Structure formats: C-alpha cells, structure tokens
Amino acid sequence: MEKKLSDFSIGQTGVIKSVGGEGKIRRRLFDMGVTPGADVFLRKVAPLGDPIEVTLRGYELTLRKSEAEVVMVEVKQ
C-alpha cells in the first residue's frame, strides 16, 4: 500500500517510492538522503503533533508534515 510519509503513524516502516515538490525543498530532501529506494521508519512525532522524526539511512531526520507530504512511501507490513 502506498501512502504519504506525512500520513504515517509511529512505528510504521516503508520504502520511498517517489519525491515530489520542487526547488529548494526537493533538493534538500534529496541531499538528506530522501530518495526512492531508501527505507524509512517513523520514529516519533513532536509533542504538538508536528514535525515528525524518521530514521533513514542510519540517522535521524526531522521534517514538517507539510514537507513530508510530497514523499510517497510503500508501506511494509
């Protein structure tokens, strides 16, 4: 099943399928390793519900839900 990274719940894992968006934010996502084929694990959500923290390529990355919206992920069961 494919869904947006911003819709993930804590503890879910998946493989990135595509990264949308444009310009600066998209490039930033690529540079931080958010590219198709990478495994992601939603580790935590901030106390106020946003941003989120994911484990990716062996490190912790935080991003806002609005930025995670462009990342499509195939959910692993």
Place this chain on the structure above:
Amino acid sequence: MKKFVLAGNPNCGKTTLFNNLTGSTAHVGNWPGVTVDKREGLYKKCPEPISIVDLPGIYSLSPYTPEEVISRNFILDEKPDCVINIVDATNLERNLYLTTQLMEIDVPLVIALNMMDEVEKCGDKIDAASLEKKIGVPVVPISALKEKGLDELMKRAYAASREARNGVTVLEDTALMHLISDCRIALKHIGVENALFHAVKLAEMDELEVAAHPDSAKMVEEFKSTFNDDVFGNDFEAIVADSRYKYISKNYSHALTKKKSSSERKLTKSDKVDKVLTHRVWGIPIFLVILFLIFHLTFSEDLLYLGAGGVFDKDEPVVAYDIDGNVIENVEEDGIYYDEDGNEAVAVFEDGELAALELVPYAYDKEGNAIKAFYDAEGNELTVLADENGEVVDLFDAAGNKYEQLYNIDGYKAEIVLNEDGEFEDVEFASAIDEFCSEITVNTFFGYEESVFSPGVILFNTLDTFTGFLSACMTQALSGAAPWVSGLIVDGILAGLFSVLSFLPQILLLFLFFSILEDSGYMARVAFILDRIFRRFGLSGRAFMPMIMGFGCSIPAMINTRTLADERERTATIRVIPFFSCSAKLPILTAIAGGIVQMFGVGNADLITYGMYLLGVVTAIACVILMRATTMKGEVPPFIMELPAYHAPQFKALMLHLWDKAKHFVKKAFTIILASTIFIWFVSHFNWNWQFLEDEQINSSILAGIGGLVQPLFTPLGFGSQLGVNGWVFVVAAVTGLIAKENVIATFGTLGACLAGAAIDVEADGGVGAVAAMISGTGINVAGLIAFIAFNMLTIPCFAAVATAKAELPNKKSFRFTLLFWIATSYVTASMVYLIGTWWWTVFIFAAVWALVITAIVLQNKGKLNLKSLKRSK
C-alpha cells in the same frame, strides 16, 4: 605555504579535528559578506607549515544555502592543495554523498574516516583499505576526539597534495553520462577549469551553473526534451541524487560489517535520553525547567531561595543602649544614645517607630578614640576649624600635640569635611582606594545573610569589584589633576568601559550554557519540539532560543541567530531580540513601577513589571508577523534537518568558543562602544560655554539643552511639552540609557536630586525615591510613566547590543533600517500606551488604523491592491 581545507557534514567532528590540528594558532573570522564562521589555523608537524581552513558543515554542494555556496566557491576558486573530507563512520551512507560530489572536482582529496572508536565500540567493523580501493582516494581511519590517526592523516594528505588529481564521477554507468561527457568537452573547450564538476552540476540544472554557462545549459535543455526515464521522467536532479545514493549502497556497504542488523540492536544511551527529553507530555515542561535553571544560575541573587523561603528574618529590632551598655526602653526622637559597640548615635524615627540608630560623626585619633573637641597650639578649644581660605587649620589635642593624621571610625585615614560656617561636619576617606577597600566584604561576592548568589552574580561581582578597584586607584592617582581630567578619565572613559565589560561574565556564562545545549544535540530537539508554534509567526523552531536568550542579554542572543539558516528570518529575529526585556532593563521597570505605586497609590509594582515584560513579547510577535508580511517576506524556512545523536560536550571546544566570544566583545568595548560612551559623558558634563560641570549640574549641560529642544517630540508619549520646564529630564535619562540601561535609573538619581534639591541614594531603594522626586518635580501622569518604560524597553538598546547587531546584520543598509525600526516601534508603541492610558476611547481609533494597515498589507500580498502602481499613477 600549502593550504588544506576541511570539508564534511555538520556534526561529523570537523571542528574537533580542526581544533586538535591547529591548537592555539586558530582564529575565527567571518566569510566575506555572510555571517558564517570562518576558522583558520596552522598545522606545524609536516615538513612545512600548512594553513588549514575549516569550511562550514554541509550535506551537499547544492546552490541553496550560503554555507554550501561558500564551500563550493572556496574549493573551486581558491584551489586548495588538498581537501580533507571528514566522514562520520557511524553514518557512512549519508556522509559519503558529499564525498561523491567532492570527487568530481580536480583537487587532491583525502578521506578522514572519523569516529572509528565509536564504530568499534558498537562491535562493527569498517574496512578502510577496501573502501580506499573502491573510491580511489586515500582513506585514513581516525578519531578526532581521542587524537588518534591525525599524524597519519596529515602525512597522507601532504603526500596527496604533491600530485594533481583529476576529478572522477560515480555517474559513469548512468544514462546521463553521455550528456555529462558532452558538456564536459564543451566546457573544456572554452577553457573552464573543473569541467567535470561543472558538467555534472549543469546536468542537474543547478541555478549557479545555468547562469554561468548559458550556452551549455541550452544543450542540457535540448537533451532533456528527448529524454525519458521510467521512474524519474526527465528530472535530472532526481536521477543524479538517486544514482549517487545507489552507487554508495552498492559499492561501499560491503566495507561495513555490522555486528547485528539495526532492528535487533538495543536502544543506545542516546535513544534512552531522547525518549525522555522529547516525550510527548514531558518534553515541553522539561525544556522550560532547563531554561529556568540556566537563567537562575546566571542572574539570580537568591540562588537557594533562602530569602523567599523566610529562613532568615531580615527585620531585627533596633535597640538603643546607654553609655554603660544597658538597653533603654523609652527612646525619644533625636535623643543621643549608644549602639552595641558604644558609639554615640542619634535615634531616627519613621512613622512613629524607632527605625535606626545613626552614628554621630567624629574624627578619630590613631588609637581609635573619638575626638570630641579640637584645640589650637595655645590650647584654646576651636569651634570654627577653617582658615580664611576655607582650608582646615592645624589641629591639636588638649595636651598640645598636633594631629598629623586623623582617622575614621573604621581606622582608615580620613580628612575633615566642614560645613558652610567652617564647623566640623563629618570626615571623609583620604584615599579613594581605602574607601573602596573598606566596602569589600565576603558578602560582596557570595551573597548576604539571607541569600546566596548564583555563579553568574558571583562572577559579576568579582569583576565589578576588580574594575571598581582600578577606578579607585585612578581617582587616587588623579587627585591633584583638574576636575574635568579626572572626570573624563574616571567617570567618562573608565566608568563607560567598565559598565560594558561588567556584562561580560554573565554573557559568557549564558553562552556557556547554550553552547552545552547546542553541542550536546539538545538544541536541535528544542527546535523539533517548538517548531509548530513558531511556524505560525513565519519563523522556524530554531528562532526560539535566540529570542529567549534576549531576556538575559541581547548580545549573546543576537550572535546565536547564526543557527538560523534563512537570512530574512535572521534579520527579523535580530530586530525583535531587544524587545525581550534584558536583565539590565529590569531596574528601570521595578523603580518606575515602585514610584507609580508610591506616588499614585495605584496598582501593584510586580503586576506592572510583569505587564511590561508581556508588552515586550507581544510587540515582538506583532513586529515579526508584520515584517514577514512586508519587508522581510519569504516562505517559512524549510525544516528538514538532522537530529544528531546526543553526546557529552567537550570542555576544550567549549573553552575555545568562549575565548573567541570574549575576545570579540572586548575588542568592541574598546572601539565603538568606548567612543559613544565618551561622547555621552562629554555632552552631559559640559555646558555650551565649554565649562566643566559636576554630576549635580547636569541640568545646565549640553545634553539637557538638546533634551529641552527635542522635548516637544515626546508630547504624544506623555513626557514632552506637557511636563513644562523640567520635562527634559526623561529624555536625558533615556539617552544616558544608551551606554547601559542601568544608567537610566542612575541618571534619575542625579536628575531627581536636581529637582528635589537634595541628594538621593538610588542604591538604597532601587531608585523608587528618585522616580518619586521626578514625578512630583514634573507632574507626569501614570500613563506617561508607563509610556516611558515602554519607550526605553523598545527603543535602541545599549551601545554594546547595537554594535553586535551591526556585526550580525548582513549589510549597512539593513543596519540603518534596524535603528530606524527600533525608534519607530518604540515611538509608536509608547504613544499608543500614553494615549490609550489617558483617553481610553482612543483605543477605537488605533484599532481602526491598525485594521486598515493590516487590510492593506493582506490585499497587497494577495495582489489585489498595488500600492507601488498607485504611487506611480499620481
């Protein structure tokens, strides 16, 4: 001299490596045009000394952040002899992404595989030799923290620097290689250096490259129109990034042997700490407690709450004795009694009760006996001690022995002070140094009986005592000089300099705490926790720290805005930092609030003080929203960042950091701040005829004259023309506050004394009496006083903060606008406070005006209203 650069991701141990390679030779400056730290230093263990430059921490060589552009241009333009790429071995995959880009530049490259000790601790293994074979450049395992492998690293780097290296790319097997090769040939043809690097960036349609090589860019456009990839379409930027990561996982992962797969791994210490610190419920309260502790340790004068807890009772009853030491029950007003040490004293009453015993002044002889009568050489008792010039005559005791030296009650050398009739009035210290030393006790440093000082206050008092001692020595040395000379040197130069330097201990302590939070990795989590709130104001969670630091001192707060990535966000933040009322403004708040309660009998002093803090915060938020909607427009900066693993901060790095900040601040204190301070001293101590004035005569100074001239301007603020002839005092007090905000109350003391015609001791009651004198002398109303506080809080901060803002803002234009912004904000807010406070119905007028302004801005931003074209059509 050879030049090596250090390049790598943030948090990869780059600064630690730099500090250990260069030691004491390091110095920190700014990259031209931006406020990003530039570190340079010397490495001396190679056959020749090597200059080492620490590039800012970056994840990529993309053109989007100033750090990336700086690093990229430095490597391409300055052509260093070797690039040392520091790679965090615990996070190989993402760190090597930058390596694949650096490899494309024609420059010698060496990889420092850092944090190898951490990797081994987890039981993992990295085969550096096999990695070296794959990448084709030297790979040296090191531990920057434990200083392992550094000599080997520099040896290999030195060897590499002697041979030129041609760039290679990991994109060889991709569908884009054909295009890249074509671009490379075309660029080489027109003589471009580092053709491969530029060719790859062109293929990505990198903003900077497209602008620099429009012809080749056309070639890429053409190719793009015919190209179609199954997954990415013709999105070359995505293909390049993806290929890099694919190449890394394919070729380098085999060099890494993990003991266990990541899912089986137990929680690390860092994970456990993180679970608590970013807890859904406890995260924010824990943060607030940490913040409170930092401020408490830096600024509190009652560290353990002994005073507040009532452990010590401050009010001991006053007891009067007779000459034999018996307690006297029926004390009468102005009667002469004795204190417990047997010194004569007058009983002073307040509200019908015995309030204090005031010692009767006497001069003392060498043995410490009070001298109650003086005689001349013939043995006649003297009442008038002055000669025809008003000087004290030679004095003798009853036996005809001349007093060579008199002493005060504590045994310090003293001189006699006479009253107008030439009779004995009191004694004063003969030496300024003695006077100063007599006041130092253990309480000066560590606290009073009922309280213990915080470390910040102890440091503050230590430095303050030391500078006070220097001032006293100088006063002593200049005792024979003209009054204006000693005034200039002691009250102008030294006092100004020391009042600025006196902030230093607390600034550094605040810096230390925040550096610990930053280095430990907690600051990134704070941004994570608070981003949600700050996004609403158009800022990122990172802006919170500098703002909250503003409550302590604006200077470290402004410098700390360097952690903000977006230039516009930084500028907006720097501008509002002074609105977070700093610790030096607190005395203004408490004194005036105290004065209001005393003179008008309204309100509660604490409530007024608290309300003013709130006003500052509300103004700051309003201004940020306003700026982000108009002049400092921009998207909310992206918040895509690494949360580094927690680790203990390093003592050495912290100290180096503090040393840098201290050096920088002291340099400032001696230049721009000093000059401004002398100027203010000069205009407040000379009149229009260039005659020197004592402190008490400030009302005839040039400054008072100018104050009177500009006074009408402050009429809407409640302390202008309506106050009549004495109204200038508020304006003058605000101006002296520019040196240091504490000066506002000190000036109140001087000016209040002029108005009341009696000396006022601001130290004794925190300035409340001075404010009361100003109120009765000028007839200012409550609204005017509150407007005055608001004006002081929001207007141009002290010179030290202004100098910092100048250094931290991107350019001169922005700095001038900032000064204007501070004046305008304080003027508008203070007049709103005064007008609404005096005529409550004006609130509707202000509401209407603001509603109009906001509507205009919203419409303008939506494009429905164009103010610029409106102007043009006129």
